[in-house]
Amino acid sequence: MNNLHQVSSSLPLFTSVTYLAAAVLFILSLKWLNTPSTARRGVLAGELGMIVAIAGTLVLPSIESFKWIIITLLLGTAVGIPIAVYTPMTAVPQRTALSHSFGGLAVGCVGVAEFFVWHAHEHEKLTHFNVGVLCLEVLLGFLTFTGSLMAVAKLQELIPTRPMTYKGQNIINFILLGIAILLGVWLTVDPSQTELFLPFAVMAMIFGVLLILPIGGADMPTVIALLNSYAGLSASAMGFVLNNKMLIIAGTLDGSSGFILSVIMCKAMNRSFTNVLFGAFGQVVASTGEAKEQRSVRSAQAEEAAEILQSCSNVVIVPGYGMAVAQAQHKVRELYDALTKKGVDVKFGIHPVAGRMPGHMNVLLAEADIPYDRLFEMDEINPEMPRTDVALIIGANDVTNPAARYDKSSPIYGMPIIDVDKANSVMVIKRSMNAGFAGIQNELYFMDKSLMLFGDAKGFVADMVKAIAENH
Amino acid sequence: MSSIIENLYIFVLATFLGLEIIRRVSPLLHTPLMSLTNAISAISLVGSIVLLGEQVNTLSTVLGAVAVFASMTNVVSGFLLTDRILKMFKKREPKQNEQPSPSKQ
Numbered sequence: 001m002n003n004l005h006q007v008s009s010s011l012p013l014f015t016s017v018t019y020l021a022a023a024v025l026f027i028l029s030l031k032w033l034n035t036p037s038t039a040r041r042g043v044l045a046g047e048l049g050m051i052v053a054i055a056g057t058l059v060l061p062s063i064e065s066f067k068w069i070i071i072t073l074l075l076g077t078a079v080g081i082p083i084a085v086y087t088p089m090t091a092v093p094q095r096t097a098l099s100h101s102f103g104g105l106a107v108g109c110v111g112v113a114e115f116f117v118w119h120a121h122e123h124e125k126l127t128h129f130n131v132g133v134l135c136l137e138v139l140l141g142f143l144t145f146t147g148s149l150m151a152v153a154k155l156q157e158l159i160p161t162r163p164m165t166y167k168g169q170n171i172i173n174f175i176l177l178g179i180a181i182l183l184g185v186w187l188t189v190d191p192s193q194t195e196l197f198l199p200f201a202v203m204a205m206i207f208g209v210l211l212i213l214p215i216g217g218a219d220m221p222t223v224i225a226l227l228n229s230y231a232g233l234s235a236s237a238m239g240f241v242l243n244n245k246m247l248i249i250a251g252t253l254d255g256s257s258g259f260i261l262s263v264i265m266c267k268a269m270n271r272s273f274t275n276v277l278f279g280a281f282g283q284v285v286a287s288t289g290e291a292k293e294q295r296s297v298r299s300a301q302a303e304e305a306a307e308i309l310q311s312c313s314n315v316v317i318v319p320g321y322g323m324a325v326a327q328a329q330h331k332v333r334e335l336y337d338a339l340t341k342k343g344v345d346v347k348f349g350i351h352p353v354a355g356r357m358p359g360h361m362n363v364l365l366a367e368a369d370i371p372y373d374r375l376f377e378m379d380e381i382n383p384e385m386p387r388t389d390v391a392l393i394i395g396a397n398d399v400t401n402p403a404a405r406y407d408k409s410s411p412i413y414g415m416p417i418i419d420v421d422k423a424n425s426v427m428v429i430k431r432s433m434n435a436g437f438a439g440i441q442n443e444l445y446f447m448d449k450s451l452m453l454f455g456d457a458k459g460f461v462a463d464m465v466k467a468i469a470e471n472h
Numbered sequence: 473m474s475s476i477i478e479n480l481y482i483f484v485l486a487t488f489l490g491l492e493i494i495r496r497v498s499p500l501l502h503t504p505l506m507s508l509t510n511a512i513s514a515i516s517l518v519g520s521i522v523l524l525g526e527q528v529n530t531l532s533t534v535l536g537a538v539a540v541f542a543s544m545t546n547v548v549s550g551f552l553l554t555d556r557i558l559k560m561f562k563k564r565e566p567k568q569n570e571q572p573s574p575s576k577q
Binding site for chain 1 (some may be wrong): 475476478479482483486487489490491493494495496497498499500501502503504505506507508509510511512513514515516517518519520521522523524525526527528529531532533535536537538539540541542543544545546547548549550551552553554555556557558559560561562563564
């Protein structure tokens with residue numbers, strides 16, 4: 001009987017060399033992704049590493065039949081290409097979550113198969129350590145699988161994006177996780193308890209669903225990053241199980257990447273991991289005792305706003321997810337062009353959590369052909385705000401709310417914001433005076449220097465562009 | 473046992489390396505970063521191929537087939553999509569008044 005560990009203990013030299021080369025190429029790939037100028041080379045290095053590793057694997061003597069390998073590889077390619085070519089940029093978060101889900105599924109399946117193969121044919125593999133790591137692999141793999149599917153459903157709005165909560169939710173989740181861990185530990189201590197393995201795998205899947213259920217749409221950037229980390233770590237655990245160092249390296253790189261991104265996202269919302277996962281942010285937010293008095297705002301039409309914009313010397317546009325929902329990014333690009341032509345210096349200020357996944361807003365603007373050297377991170381743009389003539393906010397709300405700086409009672413208190421209120425004047429394109437995601441009113445709209453531009457983002461920006469063009 | 477310790481060394485070193493490399497990635501590129509790391513971690517494909525190729529029993533073959541399909545989908549869509557996203561990132565055409573923006577180096 002061939003054993004699976006041919007992939008490890010007694011690798012042919014050729015395979016070992018290809019795996020080493022793949023590990024180096026993967027590291028270079030991520031290193032080159034640091035800056036836009038070398039980023040595409042990074043993709044190339046990654047692809048090369050992948051091809052080399054697959055080639056090294058296919059020559060392994062333990063492989064007895066290629067029929068199903070070829071069929072499934074072709075099938076995967078046939079599904080993968082359309083996904084890559086046709087996914088609209090607004091849907092990249094969904095596709096990313098889906099790929100985490102697939103990654104988790106693959107790792108989980110291999111883990112389950114390994115366990116039963118060991119049981120049937122390779123009893124000597126059933127050591128406490130091996131089974132323990134295998135349980136970790138299956139737990140992470142399957143909870144990433146179902147959790148990410150839930151994230152896909154939320155992002156695609158197949159199920160409501162608002163947090164779904166019920167009484168005692170956290171307790172039930174903890175009990176479930178507790179049972180899963182207990183089963184895992186039991187299996188580790190006594191690897192012969194085969195009948196515990198499937199309940200364990202099912203527990204992991206149920207926990208994945210319940211973990212994501214209470215998380216709201218605006219927390220998706222953190223959740224996707226966290227699931228990314230889990231997917232990587234599960235691949236790394238698989239490397240331990242198969243004793244494959246290249247797999248450990250690749251999985252760990254993915255795991256640390258997801259970890260860093262989720263830390264960045266948490267910081268950008270001034271929240272902790274536990275708060276994101278168990279806090280069910282932005283659910284009821286009972287009327288925050290906001291004074292009900294009707295405060296007046298100044299508003300303007302497109303022509304008037306266009307007049308102001310083209311007469312100033314610099315403008316910072318702050319886009320939010322609302323811009324993407326309105327599909328306004330191409331009109332925003334036209335506005336950028338029109339204003340630049342008039343000699344106005346236009347920059348974009350981008351909050352880390354703008355969009356539905358880390359860096360999403362940059363991709364949406366880049367797709368609309370806005371040069372990336374015009375896109376500035378929050379920390380870069382904030383010092384320039386006091387010297388800015390107009391801050392134009394399109395489809396963003398909470399990330400511009402000055403209450404985050406001083407109002408301790410506000411749910412977003414402490415969250416870093418883009419300091420639009422420090423600009424000489426502020427314009428806000430908004431459908432109505434409805435509160436933002438967090439359900440809180442934005443002080444900004446009532447300031448004397450603020451001008452509200454009511455309307456659909458796409459239509460309003462188009463009107464402004466027209467007004468500027470007619471102004472020749 | 474020694475291989476376990478060896479692997480733990482690899483894991484620890486790779487974690488530190490990963491943290492150092494990823495920290496330097498510009499926030500501009502966080503979305504392509506995620507889709508690229510995704511494609512790279514789909515290297516679990518090699519484990520799936522071995523499992524499927526060995527044909528130990530029906531269960532392992534079925535699970536192996538699912539795993540190869542899922543990983544291969546990630547590999548193909550991950551790399552192609554990352555490249556498609558990166559192609560969109562363009563600098564300003566040099567003909568426009570080129571003033572170096574202050575806080576970018």
